[in-house]
Amino acid sequence: MKKTIISLKKIGITLSILLLASCSDECAECHVVADIDGAEYELMELGEHCEEELHLIEEDGYTIVDTILVDIDGNNLPNPVLPGDAVEVHCGEEHDH
Amino acid sequence: MFKQNSHIIKRAIKPRLLLILTLSVLNLKAQTISIIDKETNQGIPFAIVEIHELQTHSNCDINGQFALRNISNNSPIIVSSPGFESKTFIYKKNTQQYIIKLDKAHVILNEVIISPTTGIVQQSNLTNIVVKNISEANQSFSSNLMGIVSSIPGVQTLSTGNGISKPVIRGMSGLKVLTFLNGLRIENQQWGNDHGINFSKMGIKSVEIIKGPSSLLYGADALGGVLYFIDEDYTSPNTWQTKVETSFESNTMSSSNILGLKLASETLRLNLFTGYTNAADYKTPEGSFVTNSRYQAYSFKAALGYNKDHWIVNLRYNLNSNTIGLPGHTHEANPNPSNFVSSIQNRYRVIPFQLINDQYVSLENKIFFDRSSLKLLTGYTTNSLTEHEEKVTIPGIQMRLQNLPIHLSLSHNLNEKTLWTVGLQSMLVKNSNSEEALSSLIPDSKSNDIGLYSIIKYSYQQIETQAGLRFDKRAIEINNEFSKSYSKLNGSFSMAYQKGKFTLRSNINTGYRPPHVSELFADGIHHGTNRYEIGAKDLKSEFASQLDLSLNYRNEHLDFYLNPFYNRFKDYIFLMPTDETIESLPVYNYEQASKAQTYGTEFYLHYHPHFAHRLHLEQGISIVEGVQENDKPLPLIPQTNFNTRLKYDFEKRDNKLQIETITIQRSHFLEKTDVSSFETTSEAYSIYNVDLKLKFNNKSTTPISLGVKNIFNTRYINHLSSLKNLGLPGPSRNLYFSINYIIN
Numbered sequence: 001m002k003k004t005i006i007s008l009k010k011i012g013i014t015l016s017i018l019l020l021a022s023c024s025d026e027c028a029e030c031h032v033v034a035d036i037d038g039a040e041y042e043l044m045e046l047g048e049h050c051e052e053e054l055h056l057i058e059e060d061g062y063t064i065v066d067t068i069l070v071d072i073d074g075n076n077l078p079n080p081v082l083p084g085d086a087v088e089v090h091c092g093e094e095h096d097h
Numbered sequence: 098m099f100k101q102n103s104h105i106i107k108r109a110i111k112p113r114l115l116l117i118l119t120l121s122v123l124n125l126k127a128q129t130i131s132i133i134d135k136e137t138n139q140g141i142p143f144a145i146v147e148i149h150e151l152q153t154h155s156n157c158d159i160n161g162q163f164a165l166r167n168i169s170n171n172s173p174i175i176v177s178s179p180g181f182e183s184k185t186f187i188y189k190k191n192t193q194q195y196i197i198k199l200d201k202a203h204v205i206l207n208e209v210i211i212s213p214t215t216g217i218v219q220q221s222n223l224t225n226i227v228v229k230n231i232s233e234a235n236q237s238f239s240s241n242l243m244g245i246v247s248s249i250p251g252v253q254t255l256s257t258g259n260g261i262s263k264p265v266i267r268g269m270s271g272l273k274v275l276t277f278l279n280g281l282r283i284e285n286q287q288w289g290n291d292h293g294i295n296f297s298k299m300g301i302k303s304v305e306i307i308k309g310p311s312s313l314l315y316g317a318d319a320l321g322g323v324l325y326f327i328d329e330d331y332t333s334p335n336t337w338q339t340k341v342e343t344s345f346e347s348n349t350m351s352s353s354n355i356l357g358l359k360l361a362s363e364t365l366r367l368n369l370f371t372g373y374t375n376a377a378d379y380k381t382p383e384g385s386f387v388t389n390s391r392y393q394a395y396s397f398k399a400a401l402g403y404n405k406d407h408w409i410v411n412l413r414y415n416l417n418s419n420t421i422g423l424p425g426h427t428h429e430a431n432p433n434p435s436n437f438v439s440s441i442q443n444r445y446r447v448i449p450f451q452l453i454n455d456q457y458v459s460l461e462n463k464i465f466f467d468r469s470s471l472k473l474l475t476g477y478t479t480n481s482l483t484e485h486e487e488k489v490t491i492p493g494i495q496m497r498l499q500n501l502p503i504h505l506s507l508s509h510n511l512n513e514k515t516l517w518t519v520g521l522q523s524m525l526v527k528n529s530n531s532e533e534a535l536s537s538l539i540p541d542s543k544s545n546d547i548g549l550y551s552i553i554k555y556s557y558q559q560i561e562t563q564a565g566l567r568f569d570k571r572a573i574e575i576n577n578e579f580s581k582s583y584s585k586l587n588g589s590f591s592m593a594y595q596k597g598k599f600t601l602r603s604n605i606n607t608g609y610r611p612p613h614v615s616e617l618f619a620d621g622i623h624h625g626t627n628r629y630e631i632g633a634k635d636l637k638s639e640f641a642s643q644l645d646l647s648l649n650y651r652n653e654h655l656d657f658y659l660n661p662f663y664n665r666f667k668d669y670i671f672l673m674p675t676d677e678t679i680e681s682l683p684v685y686n687y688e689q690a691s692k693a694q695t696y697g698t699e700f701y702l703h704y705h706p707h708f709a710h711r712l713h714l715e716q717g718i719s720i721v722e723g724v725q726e727n728d729k730p731l732p733l734i735p736q737t738n739f740n741t742r743l744k745y746d747f748e749k750r751d752n753k754l755q756i757e758t759i760t761i762q763r764s765h766f767l768e769k770t771d772v773s774s775f776e777t778t779s780e781a782y783s784i785y786n787v788d789l790k791l792k793f794n795n796k797s798t799t800p801i802s803l804g805v806k807n808i809f810n811t812r813y814i815n816h817l818s819s820l821k822n823l824g825l826p827g828p829s830r831n832l833y834f835s836i837n838y839i840i841n
Contacts, residue, residue, distance in 0.1 A: 028489045038681045055490040092489035094388050094439070094447045 028092035042072045132161040135198035144178040155333035169465030223591045227306045238786045242298040250699035250717040253735040257819040260392030260421040261293040268721045268734040269321020277325045281459040281476040284500045288615040295417045295455045300370040302329040309643040310608025312587040313565045316548045320608040331366035332359035344835035351376030366402040377444035382812040382829040385438035389422035407465040415457040423449040425820045434824040452483040469509040495531035522548040538621040542575045542614040563591045571611045583611035600649040612636035616687040629679040640667040661698040669693035674775035690725040697721035715742040732773035736766040757790040769816045782813035806831040
């Protein structure tokens with residue numbers, strides 16, 4: 001019986017460690033996206049943001065200050081993105097395809 | 098000194114002696130059951146006794162004896178033992194001793210299961226329902242709940258990758274299919290194709306499936322079918338049990354772990370379960386991985402049961418927290434399939450994804466009288482659904498659906514042949530959108546259901562009949578802008594005739610479903626399905642009436658049934674595509690066809706050839722066709738499916754590691770060419786699976802299951818896959834392994 005109690009205790013401790021280990025900070029890579037004629041173009045990387053900072057950048061968005069003529073890969077955009085144009089900040093997308 | 102010690106010993110022994118004597122008297126008072134081998138007249142050691150009403154699963158002593166205590170009159174009891182045919186009997190409180198003789202099993206074709214809704218053995222049910230044991234279901238080559246359920250003829254799944262699957266019964270799904278867990282109606286925004294069943298097979302004992310309309314018993318919305326899940330039994334009185342179930346699948350590199358604890362005294366019982374599943378993106382036969390098809394799920398479940406005299410109470414709680422990636426997400430009109438696959442398999446969370454948190458609480462009370470029983474089930478369920486599309490911290494939509502159902506029923510035996518049941522069902526449902534979300538797809542709403550029913554069951558010689566009527570009313574209120582009531586009278590008539598080894602059943606059932614808020618007022622992007630959906634305020638209630646016939650034959654070598662059906666709908670509601678787009682997404686309108694019909698048949702055969710004692714052949718066939726007015730096909734009707742299994746039982750030996758069975762399965766799906774206007778056709782395909790069952794015998798027996806699904810790495814796309822239009826196939830070859838370790 002004592003042996004069983006010890007093994008149950010071990011299981012409990014292991015589960016607690018696993019549960020605690022699974023609680024990590026919310027972080028994501030962000031980038032600026034423009035919608036031109038129904039297609040999305042990635043304009044620039046904004047780097048990794050975490051927690052409150054991540055929430056703020058998604059909520060506040062991004063303001064373009066210079067005219068952008070090419071996307072992040074150097075390809076020409078169909079129309080330039082001008083200062084004041086609506087752009088979106090996307091965070092947490094998969095980028096390995 | 099000795100005298101003093103002797104006095105102390107006497108004082109200590111006296112109360113114990115008294116207790117032993119009291120227990121002995123109680124034991125004498127208890128009715129006993131002796132389970133004996135019919136051939137030898139010897140008791141069968143440790144035979145199993147299942148008491149349906151108490152949900153207990155106990156073992157006899159070494160002499161095959163068991164004391165029956167605190168059992169309600171007319172409660173069905175199943176007795177079984179490995180190598181013997183199971184038997185069921187009805188407990189009567191004035192019978193002092195039961196002697197049950199079990200026949201040695203030549204072969205056990207199908208186990209005896211009691212229907213959780215009717216309380217009688219599956220084979221004796223009047224209505225044509227199917228009960229499947231989930232805990233024994235590893236044979237179905239599936240580790241997830243919906244995979245197990247879809248091994249039943251007439252049932253398939255509508256899936257979005259590996260993480261989301263919904264039941265499809267005879268071609269009906271979503272709002273037309275109801276789910277119950279221990280009698281509690283589960284509401285989970287089932288209008289969305291991407292809103293699957295959120296609970297896992299953890300702690301689930303069995304599922305009962307009602308195919309077709311059945312509003313008489315289940316109320317509004319029971320139009321296409323019902324899934325009724327039942328939790329695992331409690332352990333035997335005065336025992337405890339701890340178990341660990343772990344499984345692994347190579348395709349998704351997924352692991353699933355469940356820890357269970359069961360405790361029971363004579364009157365109080367407790368079951369506790371917790372589980373965690375984590376799956377990465379699934380691999381296609383081409384070797385690429387479907388991006389964001391990953392998911393993870395935490396779950397916790399507790400059940401507390403108590404019984405005294407003629408009163409049984411069960412308090413249950415479930416928590417399910419799932420994070421599910423949404424694969425195949427796009428705003429493009431002509432997407433390229435290569436954009437949805439990757440050469441790398443990932444499991445971390447990326448957008449778009451769903452966060453689903455479900456909590457279910459239920460309190461069930463049963464009181465048994467001499468000729469009657471009264472049951473009251475009250476509960477509360479909450480479903481929090483959050484979908485993130487473009488922002489990780491700001492949800493696209495966030496909804497909370499709360500449900501407060503109540504079900505009161507009284508059954509009374511008017512005489513030996515007639516059982517009368519009356520019931521009252523009520524349900525309050527509230528849906529609310531979060532202000533933190535960027536948008537809302539359906540508005541805040543409230544609905545209130547009330548239903549009254551009466552059923553009479555009559556038995557005469559080999560004929561059993563059942564007839565019933567039910568009145569339902571649903572009031573829907575939306576933001577003080579819309580308020581409307583829908584009501585309907587439904588009925589059912591069933592008859593079963595048994596002659597020798599044949600049973601013939603016929604059922605005429607009806608069902609109704611008022612339009613859902615999503616169908617009335619949807620106006621927004623549904624990211625999970627990549628659609629812009631628009632509702633219609635003037636939709637009427639749908640109504641269905643089904644004729645269902647079944648012929649069953651059963652002997653010691655053969656078990657088969659043939660089950661044709663015809664289901665006619667009035668004012669059938671469905672989603673119709675348009676040629677418009679909003680925000681680059683195709684627009685779908687909710688529309689209503691004045692008439693629609695589904696028809697088809699299910700066939701099942703289990704043959705055990707006499708010349709090959711250890712061989713089993715099983716064949717299941719599901720055929721369903723669906724057409725609306727002008728003979729246009731209905732959308733999302735499954736492909737015709739042939740499911741063939743060949744199983745070999747190995748001889749039992751006293752080895753530590755023993756091979757129990759080997760099973761080879763072929764699932765063949767015919768091509769689908771009769772498709773609705775916005776669907777594409779689907780090609781025929783066959784999948785081959787192999788499964789090996791082992792047992793490790795130490796202090797306790799540990800079942801082990803391993804096998805391969807899709808052995809030949811066949812590329813296939815099921816007609817009901819949401820990823821079909823993107824050309825994304827189903828999973829590639831998949832090696833799996835599972836072990837169920839009972840600690841004590």
